[in-house]
Amino acid sequence: MIRVSERKLSIIIFSLFFSWLIAFLFQGQILHALAGYHRVAIEGYIFRIIAAHFAGLFLCGFFVRTSLTAKRLMLFSLVVCLLASAVFFLPLSALWLAALLVASFLSGASVAAWGYFFKSGTPKGERLKTAASALIYTNILMIVLNMAALLISPFIGLGLAMLMLAAAVPFVLWLPETSAAAGFLPPEPDGSLAGVARPMAFLCLFIIVVTIASGMMFQAVGPAFAHLEWLTSWYWAVPYIAAIYIVKKLPRKANLTYILFLAIAMIGFSFIFFLLLDRSAPSYLLINALMMWAFGVFDLFWWSILGEMLSLGSNPAKILGMGLSANVFGVFLGGLAGLVLASAGTDSYYVTLLALAVVCVTMVLLPPLHKSLTGLLKEHEFLTVLAEMVPKEQEQLVTGLSVSGQLTKREREIAALLLKGKSYRTISAELHVSENTVKSHVKNIYAKVGVRNKTELAGLLLEKQTVRAE
Amino acid sequence: MKKLTQQANFFLTAVILAIALSVMLLLLGIPVLKGFLPVFLSAALVFAVFYEKALKTIADARLIVENQILYIQPAVIFEQAPAKKAGKLTGETFEIFVSCFGILLDGRVIRFNRGKIRLKAVELGRDYIGLTYGTAEKEQQARLLCPAFGEEEEAGIARKFHDETGITVVHANWKSLTVEKGLDSAAGT
Numbered sequence: 001m002i003r004v005s006e007r008k009l010s011i012i013i014f015s016l017f018f019s020w021l022i023a024f025l026f027q028g029q030i031l032h033a034l035a036g037y038h039r040v041a042i043e044g045y046i047f048r049i050i051a052a053h054f055a056g057l058f059l060c061g062f063f064v065r066t067s068l069t070a071k072r073l074m075l076f077s078l079v080v081c082l083l084a085s086a087v088f089f090l091p092l093s094a095l096w097l098a099a100l101l102v103a104s105f106l107s108g109a110s111v112a113a114w115g116y117f118f119k120s121g122t123p124k125g126e127r128l129k130t131a132a133s134a135l136i137y138t139n140i141l142m143i144v145l146n147m148a149a150l151l152i153s154p155f156i157g158l159g160l161a162m163l164m165l166a167a168a169v170p171f172v173l174w175l176p177e178t179s180a181a182a183g184f185l186p187p188e189p190d191g192s193l194a195g196v197a198r199p200m201a202f203l204c205l206f207i208i209v210v211t212i213a214s215g216m217m218f219q220a221v222g223p224a225f226a227h228l229e230w231l232t233s234w235y236w237a238v239p240y241i242a243a244i245y246i247v248k249k250l251p252r253k254a255n256l257t258y259i260l261f262l263a264i265a266m267i268g269f270s271f272i273f274f275l276l277l278d279r280s281a282p283s284y285l286l287i288n289a290l291m292m293w294a295f296g297v298f299d300l301f302w303w304s305i306l307g308e309m310l311s312l313g314s315n316p317a318k319i320l321g322m323g324l325s326a327n328v329f330g331v332f333l334g335g336l337a338g339l340v341l342a343s344a345g346t347d348s349y350y351v352t353l354l355a356l357a358v359v360c361v362t363m364v365l366l367p368p369l370h371k372s373l374t375g376l377l378k379e380h381e382f383l384t385v386l387a388e389m390v391p392k393e394q395e396q397l398v399t400g401l402s403v404s405g406q407l408t409k410r411e412r413e414i415a416a417l418l419l420k421g422k423s424y425r426t427i428s429a430e431l432h433v434s435e436n437t438v439k440s441h442v443k444n445i446y447a448k449v450g451v452r453n454k455t456e457l458a459g460l461l462l463e464k465q466t467v468r469a470e
Numbered sequence: 471m472k473k474l475t476q477q478a479n480f481f482l483t484a485v486i487l488a489i490a491l492s493v494m495l496l497l498l499g500i501p502v503l504k505g506f507l508p509v510f511l512s513a514a515l516v517f518a519v520f521y522e523k524a525l526k527t528i529a530d531a532r533l534i535v536e537n538q539i540l541y542i543q544p545a546v547i548f549e550q551a552p553a554k555k556a557g558k559l560t561g562e563t564f565e566i567f568v569s570c571f572g573i574l575l576d577g578r579v580i581r582f583n584r585g586k587i588r589l590k591a592v593e594l595g596r597d598y599i600g601l602t603y604g605t606a607e608k609e610q611q612a613r614l615l616c617p618a619f620g621e622e623e624e625a626g627i628a629r630k631f632h633d634e635t636g637i638t639v640v641h642a643n644w645k646s647l648t649v650e651k652g653l654d655s656a657a658g659t
Binding site for chain 1: 529532533536537570571583584632633634635636
């Protein structure tokens with residue numbers, strides 16, 4: 001049984017830690033304010049920070065394999081990040097870069113490790129709400145930290161950010177050391193299940209394509225409205241928070257696909273308005289609202305997909321880490337592209353046009369990407385449920401179809417292997433028939449049962465099983 | 471299968487020829503001949519469609535052969551070689567394959583259990599096998615003459631049909647197709 005307190009703990013820890021990260025370390029306002037105070041060009045460090053953070057996210061899953069290790073890593077990271085943040089009270093020195101790199105790497109690893117508690121603390125189907133809550137609280141805290149840094153003093157902002165980290169420590173200590181039984185799945189029965197590799201690859205591609213555009217736009221929009229420092233310090237997160245809040249409140253059956261397409265359109269319009277309008281405050285309000293609303297929707301979308309995917313594998317740190325590293329990679333690529341164009345003397349007008357072109361490409365790519373992704377995830381979800389069944393139960397499910405006069409003995413054999421997640425090639429090898437034969441039988445199976453693909457077949461069988469159980 | 475492959479190769483050759491002629495016309499640039507360009511291109515398109523159909527038929531034939539339940543060789547035509555080529559026989563074989571996916575009658579394919587056409591009944595007589603197939607609206611029966619089956623062979627064929635198609639074979643052991651025809655003729659007079 002999932003304890004409610006663990007869910008809240010995971011949200012609190014994430015909010016405190018992540019607010020420090022985005023307000024300070026990861027291109028945060030506090031870092032920029034400190035750099036401004038010390039008259040240091042921080043741009044040279046930004047890409048190294050992103051790269052170190054990417055490495056932490058990506059590699060975490062390879063050395064964190066239990067929730068106990070995850071907890072220890074998070075505690076260690078909090079302490080190291082506190083010490084690294086303290087370095088910034090001192091004038092610029094080599095310690096700054098060292099602190100930034102170490103903190104970036106460890107913070108990336110900690111975010112990935114948090115995946116263990118995201119999975120065990122929240123039941124499947126509820127992870128969108130947890131992700132939404134975590135992102136909302138994070139951004140609210142971030143606004144407070146940014147305002148403190150800009151309106152009072154960068155050191156006050158830094159101090160408050162360190163307070164967030166320190167406050168996270170007792171909550172991390174309260175985390176359980178072993179994940180709840182419901183959080184883990186049994187290992188896959190045989191090697192022929194694709195695992196999460198394929199849906200993961202699709203999702204990462206999806207994330208990279210979208211965040212390239214965002215990275216490029218930050219390079220163009222940020223400098224263009226730098227003179228509105230007070231407004232840009234807090235307002236940029238408001239549409240982002242609003243979007244996440246609204247999507248969180250949508251009914252479960254709401255089709256997020258339409259909202260995604262709307263979000264792409266909003267990004268496109270924000271770029272167009274950026275090209276057409278001036279650099280006044282009202283223009284910023286409009287452009288930022290469109291852009292950040294859209295990014296809020298996208299962020300929540302892939303956080304929730306990643307959250308649901310945590311149940312499909314045995315190492316949540318790996319899944320969350322790789323998914324988020326795609327996000328960071330996209331920002332890196334987009335930012336790099338924007339920077340290269342800017343240093344080549346390219347007008348921000350052309351940078352925006354290029355970003356708009358990327359958005360158009362995204363619009364074309366997204367429908368098939370999204371369809372494949374949700375189809376794969378659904379299939380995976382069903383296949384995992386079936387794989388968890390005792391073999392006799394699986395057999396009974398498939399027999400049910402043939403008893404009703406639908407499947408022949410051969411078709412039943414093939415359906416059973418298909419529902420175990422075996423490929424046509426594997427099935428053909430096991431039954432000593434050609435792949436073409438397997439495909440023909442599978443087509444017949446789908447036609448007889450009245451489904452269009454494996455996902456629908458698995459869904460139908462599970463539905464029948466539920467009805468029978470009732 | 472050989473006939474089907476030959477047919478496919480013929481269409482492919484025709485496509486390549488039509489495309490080659492079109493390219494030649496373009497390169498030569500003779501205005502008078504340019505008028506034939508749409509003709510050759512259309513011909514290439516038509517042959518390409520036939521080629522594609524032929525490939526589909528070959529794929530179906532291959533499927534039938536790979537899943538054969540019954541193989542019948544009704545005839546072999548061979549040439550007797552002259553003395554100096556003694557030992558070498560060349561000839562033609564007619565083959566019939568019956569499977570759960572259809573019947574391959576030498577160069578002709580009868581498809582069932584794919585799409586809307588379903589195999590509905592199988593009847594085994596002493597010297598024939600009758601397969602009834604069709605859609606909900608229309609039905610057709612194919613009766614193939616074959617040597618008499620032994621008991622074990624019959625049981626094996628029936629079991630394969632049942633496992634692959636779910637159809638229970640009707641044994642009409644006392645019935646012979648030639649006797650049946652004789653009775654029909656007698657009734658006619």
